[in-house]
Amino acid sequence: MNIDSRDLEVFYWVAQLGSFRRAAEQLNTTQPAISHRVARLEVNLGVKLLNRGPRVATLTSKGRELHNHAERMVGIMAEIAQTVAVPTALDGVVRVGVSETIVHTWLARFIERVHSSFPNLTLDVEVDVSPHLCDALVEKRLDVGFLLGPISEPSMINHDLCRYPLAFVANASMDLGSEPVSLLTLAGTPIITYPKTTRPYLALRQLLIRAGLPMPRIYSNSSLSTIVSMTLDGIGISVIPPVIIRPQLTRGELRILKTEFELPDLVFTAAMPNAPGGSLADSLVGLAKQVVSEHKD
Amino acid sequence: MNIDSRDLEVFYWVAQLGSFRRAAEQLNTTQPAISHRVARLEVNLGVKLLNRGPRVATLTSKGRELHNHAERMVGIMAEIAQTVAVPTALDGVVRVGVSETIVHTWLARFIERVHSSFPNLTLDVEVDVSPHLCDALVEKRLDVGFLLGPISEPSMINHDLCRYPLAFVANASMDLGSEPVSLLTLAGTPIITYPKTTRPYLALRQLLIRAGLPMPRIYSNSSLSTIVSMTLDGIGISVIPPVIIRPQLTRGELRILKTEFELPDLVFTAAMPNAPGGSLADSLVGLAKQVVSEHKD
DNA sequence: AGAGGTTACGGGCAGCGTAAGGATC
DNA sequence: GATCCTTACGCTGCCCGTAACCTCT
Numbered sequence: 001m002n003i004d005s006r007d008l009e010v011f012y013w014v015a016q017l018g019s020f021r022r023a024a025e026q027l028n029t030t031q032p033a034i035s036h037r038v039a040r041l042e043v044n045l046g047v048k049l050l051n052r053g054p055r056v057a058t059l060t061s062k063g064r065e066l067h068n069h070a071e072r073m074v075g076i077m078a079e080i081a082q083t084v085a086v087p088t089a090l091d092g093v094v095r096v097g098v099s100e101t102i103v104h105t106w107l108a109r110f111i112e113r114v115h116s117s118f119p120n121l122t123l124d125v126e127v128d129v130s131p132h133l134c135d136a137l138v139e140k141r142l143d144v145g146f147l148l149g150p151i152s153e154p155s156m157i158n159h160d161l162c163r164y165p166l167a168f169v170a171n172a173s174m175d176l177g178s179e180p181v182s183l184l185t186l187a188g189t190p191i192i193t194y195p196k197t198t199r200p201y202l203a204l205r206q207l208l209i210r211a212g213l214p215m216p217r218i219y220s221n222s223s224l225s226t227i228v229s230m231t232l233d234g235i236g237i238s239v240i241p242p243v244i245i246r247p248q249l250t251r252g253e254l255r256i257l258k259t260e261f262e263l264p265d266l267v268f269t270a271a272m273p274n275a276p277g278g279s280l281a282d283s284l285v286g287l288a289k290q291v292v293s294e295h296k297d
Numbered sequence: 298m299n300i301d302s303r304d305l306e307v308f309y310w311v312a313q314l315g316s317f318r319r320a321a322e323q324l325n326t327t328q329p330a331i332s333h334r335v336a337r338l339e340v341n342l343g344v345k346l347l348n349r350g351p352r353v354a355t356l357t358s359k360g361r362e363l364h365n366h367a368e369r370m371v372g373i374m375a376e377i378a379q380t381v382a383v384p385t386a387l388d389g390v391v392r393v394g395v396s397e398t399i400v401h402t403w404l405a406r407f408i409e410r411v412h413s414s415f416p417n418l419t420l421d422v423e424v425d426v427s428p429h430l431c432d433a434l435v436e437k438r439l440d441v442g443f444l445l446g447p448i449s450e451p452s453m454i455n456h457d458l459c460r461y462p463l464a465f466v467a468n469a470s471m472d473l474g475s476e477p478v479s480l481l482t483l484a485g486t487p488i489i490t491y492p493k494t495t496r497p498y499l500a501l502r503q504l505l506i507r508a509g510l511p512m513p514r515i516y517s518n519s520s521l522s523t524i525v526s527m528t529l530d531g532i533g534i535s536v537i538p539p540v541i542i543r544p545q546l547t548r549g550e551l552r553i554l555k556t557e558f559e560l561p562d563l564v565f566t567a568a569m570p571n572a573p574g575g576s577l578a579d580s581l582v583g584l585a586k587q588v589v590s591e592h593k594d
Numbered sequence: 595a596g597a598g599g600t601t602a603c604g605g606g607c608a609g610c611g612t613a614a615g616g617a618t619c
Numbered sequence: 620g621a622t623c624c625t626t627a628c629g630c631t632g633c634c635c636g637t638a639a640c641c642t643c644t
Contacts, residue, residue, distance in 0.1 A: 329635080
């Protein structure tokens, strides 16, 4: 009969994701391999576990029953990996989704820290805007994400990481009249910031609309580096967290505008799907918290 | 890192039995195979799990920790086998220890029943006297035993099965004077019964000693068939449960002696080591109970 | 010398990935 | 036709059992 724990793990993910193809992605292998394992599991148990639908695979009653056991099994395996194995022994690939702001602050330090704690662990870093990362996390195409959160999904675990103020930033030599700068002045100047779907953009938009002002010309851009370059070139005023332009501030190339109004802080969150046994992601979030707290000073 | 559930199962049994060799017997494989798997598990986890002593293997602290997880894992696997797998899918070998009395009553029916319920299951039947079976069970060299019980060990699970009266049986033509036969008469006649270490022998001995009578000549024999033959040949009176000589009774070859005193019933028990997840043995005991209850009529 | 565990070696088989084959919308 | 799963096939690599070796009593 011979039940293989890998077969169970594969079955667990197929059940969880409702798709052979996605399970294959999750487990870093090919569809046929998944197909084989599930088929073999069904033969070994003598039971049909999945109803193959054209779009999704649904569980049979025996399948649901097995899913409970499989989940516990996966949990135990994860516990063993975290509890009794030495960190050096942990390998595999963890898919990390990162907001670009993080890239410009502490991502490098984080990666360094991970590699020293888990030398044999590979990080698959994906940089994207928070809403995309959020989707990918919900669909379990990512194992952990550092983004503007939290994600309000019951299947998601959130941990607060850090909070960065937003500010209006301009080329140091740009003349904007007397400070503090008024909203009216801003509305008459091109603004450079994050893409439309993101929180900073929405916060800015809300601020202007509430003041009854027309929307200024806005250059939204998904590349923070480009935003910084454009600001340096004097193309407009950018709305970004100052923490990512420290060098330019100290060199006097950019300056933070004093204003009479405030933009909400950007709150960054570590988010991860609620996997059984609390996968490696837990440990990674712990490392991220460490890195963030050390970076504060 | 790649933890294999079979590695865990192997480790579990090595820890449980304190010996690579015994684990190999338990799992129907060879010592080197066990050695390989444990070694690989230690490499994969990067942790030393066992202190190889010259006589026994003892657990390290990490080993104890892993043993908990491994036990739960083995339990889950057993649950899956019993809960979601179809009975036909169950295979493997179960080692059954049987008292010879059972052989002469319902063992055949039991084996038949097992093979119809679990067609791919192999029974390894070992016939011996109850004390030997008891030892083998405690040392986990047997998975389940049907014997004179119960076994008073905390690690053992007992289920009452059936109870057979003991009686004095003689060749039908043997002249023993008027009945009921007195103890004195018996003490003057050779007695044929189970070996010295067994319960019936002890019960008989106690009966005679309490009556202040000398021990008669006793032919103790571990083969019930031989006891029956000897009784048929008129060599002496046997102390056996009449249930095993029904044919001879109906044919009038043997007869049960009426006596004024009583011997205690033989109480047969199913006993099995307290394995995690309640192995197949549970189901087998259930079948045995069925067979016994049907056999009563 | 004997028991228990490890190491060495060869054969068999299982599992993977590539690629082609249905089925369903 | 697109998507998703299954089947076919060749190859690599693992795992098992036999046998020799090591170590401790």
